[in-house]
Amino acid sequence: MIAISEAEFSRVKDLATTSLLRYLRGRGWSPSRNYGRGQLWELPVTGDSGEPYEVLVPLDRTPRDYADRVADLVETLSVVEARSPADVLREMSLPSADWQFLRLTPPGPAGTVPLTEVVPALAGLKDLMTSAAAAEASPEPQPVQPAQKPQLVKDHVATVRLDQTRVGSYVVAVHTPLPELPSQGYLFDDDTRSEPFARRVSRRLYAALVCAREAAETSLRDDAVADFAPYVPGGLSANLCEALVRIGGDEGPGFSLDFTWSSDLPMERPTERIRLARPQLTALDAGAKDLRARLGNRDxxxxxxxxxxxxxxxxxxxxxxxxxxxxxxxxxxxxxxxxxxxxxxxxxxxxxxxxxxxxxxxxxxxxxxxxxxxxxxxxxxxxxxxx
Known part of the structure; x- marks a missing residue:
């Protein structure tokens, strides 16, 4: 186990218990037993019938050993996640956010990527976030979005943060902070659940990616360019398809996107990894051109x-x-x-x-x-x- 440094130890006492619980919930941990001022949390071992991981979470910041208990927690999590205590501590300190992980699979040593591939991938990622925000901000999603975006879209994209890369080939991590929510994590208006714009954009992005994958697979199955227009209400647009193609590069093997949702605003059901290989990206490129040719000249x-x-x-x-x-x-x-x-x-x-x-x-x-x-x-x- 890697011990936490003195500089890191000086920061743990400032962590609120809500930050500890948010971090654990967001990574699949769940509470099992209460112990007065502490709570035992468990994480099932994937693909193993053995005992789950366990950590003791301090729920009261008043005891003198609060910082020691948090330090123990951070050190245990760093072992479970195979990450440094500094990385775990840093993410615990972040505000509530939705995360997306772009996993690239370029040839070459693991954990590296050619500069000529990562630069267009990051530009495509920005375009992807912009297209999702534009679809959500529009009264009705458009097959071809206008070049001039509303200020709401620009402001949202400006909040998206690029985080440190992750282990696993080359993983780009981005997160979108959510505004402070009520303690229950939900907002109600006339018995209808409402969500902040940032969360709605993340939802729209996921739905649009599912639509893009299905449209591409339809094209491949029929050996012809599918009609992408029926997928537009889900957030699919020529702009989004072009962003995905840009992320994949000219000859890249493809990529995948994973979503992790803030535990302060739980999702009704888990979201799967979206994989797009080279054939799907080729189909998306053709679909984007078709949308622009048929529907791109309106208004x-x-x-x-x-x-x-x-x-x-x-x-x-x-x-x-x-x-x-x-x-x-x-x-x-x-x-x-x-x-x-x-x-x-x-x-x-x-x-x-x-x-x-x-x-x-x-x-x-x-x-x-x-x-x-x-x-x-x-x-x-x-x-x-x-x-």
């Missing part, structure tokens, strides 16, 4: 200026050309986009052309080539130069 927002007007009669609908760029794609590439507007909107376009005002047009992009068009125009907004 596009064009920002620009009116450069051409034409109609056959003095009144009624007319053809308008706007020179501008789409906010959600092509990195601001300038295009001339044609559209047909009704009499009211055409009059607004004519006035914007006369004054040189900027316009914002929302509709469905039907042709993305030399002659792009916006159909089903739902919004035509004029922004005066003086605004």
């Amino acid at each position: 596009m927002t064009l920002r620009g200026s009116v450069v051409r007007l034409h109609r056959e009669l003095p009144h009624g609908p007319g053809a308008v050309t706007v020179a501008g760029s789409f906010e959600d794609r092509d990195r601001g590439r300038l295009r001339r986009v044609r559209m047909t507007l009704d009499q009211h909107e055409y009059s607004k376009a004519a006035e914007a052309h006369r004054r040189g005002d900027e316009v914002l047009v929302q509709g469905d992009l039907t042709v993305l080539g030399s002659a792009p068009r916006l159909e089903n125009v739902r919004s035509f907004v004029v922004r005066r130069v003086s605004e």
